Amino acid sequence: MTKKICIICTSCDKIGDPAEATGAWAEEIVAPYRVWQKHGYSVTISSIKGGEVPMDQASLEPPFLNKEVEDFLLDDDAMKGLMESTPLADIKAADFDAFFLAGGHGTVGDFPNDPNLIALLEAAAAAGKVISSVCHGAEGFVNVKGPDGKPLVAGKCVTCFTDKEEYAVVKEKLVPFLLEAKLREQGARFEAAKELWAPHVVADHKLVTGQNPASSAAVAKLVAEVLSS
Incomplete structure (x- = not known):
């Protein structure tokens, strides 16, 4: 039976005060989408509000605009998913085998407290x-409880965009909290690459996380491994 994966994206296009334009990070949607497409999976793109997914403009320009992203932008079928994303309220857990939270700084504005995402x-x-998640996608975990009533990440090996990386991009004052610190607070056993921007992914049973944009394809491949195990 064909595996079904739901990619969940932010609908937030501004953060901070004064507001700074942001959104989802292209590679963090495109790379997993293509990996799972090659596996023959059915992939649905969803977002908090539905409709057009706001994109961080920096992710659509050099040096971050890679060939894979360029090809995606020219793929009408793929782009339809981004332009007409399914509202999260219409997504049901029973209909999918896996859920993936794509990153981008927009997630800090709507992922943590969205009742539909938490539920x-x-x-x-x-x-x-x-x-699963990559980079700031793990913002969606911070108010989620596991079946045991504890934070979803408690006792789990996880990774995300690190606090050092947040300072490196000078956005530490734009975000409401530092994500790595928050996950550690909640009892996560946090892992990170030794060098900034290096890819790093980790699977703890059925929770799969990637550190940064460079981890996007690797986390998608690890999700595929977990799904086939």
């Missing part, structure tokens, strides 16, 4: 679905 991930965790 969906708690239902997915209770049903034993694969739950």
Whole structure:
């Protein structure tokens, strides 16, 4: 039976005060989409509000605009998913084998406190679905409880955009909290690459996480491994 994966994206296009334009990070959607497409999976792109997914303009320009992203932008079928994303309220845990939270700084504005996302991930965790993220996608975990009533990440090996990386991009004052610190607070056993920007991915049973944009394809491949195990 064909595996079904839901990519969940932010609908937030500005953060901070004064507001700074942001959104989802292109590679973090495109690379996993292509990996899973090659595996023959059915991939649905969803977002908090539905409709057009706001993109961080920096992710669509050199040096971050790679050939894979360029090809995606010219693929009408793929782009339809980004332009007409499914509202998260219409997504049900029972309909998918795995959920993937794409990053981008927009997630800090809507992932942590969205009731639909919290309810969906708690239902997915209770049903034993694969739950995954890359970079700031893990913002969606901070208010999610596992089946045991503890934070979803408690006692789990996880990674995300590190606090050092946040300082390196000079956005530490734009975000409401530092994500790595928050996950550590919640009892996560945090892992990171030794060097900034190096790819790093980790799977703890059915929770799969990637550190940064460079980890996007690797985390998608690890999700595929977990799904086939």
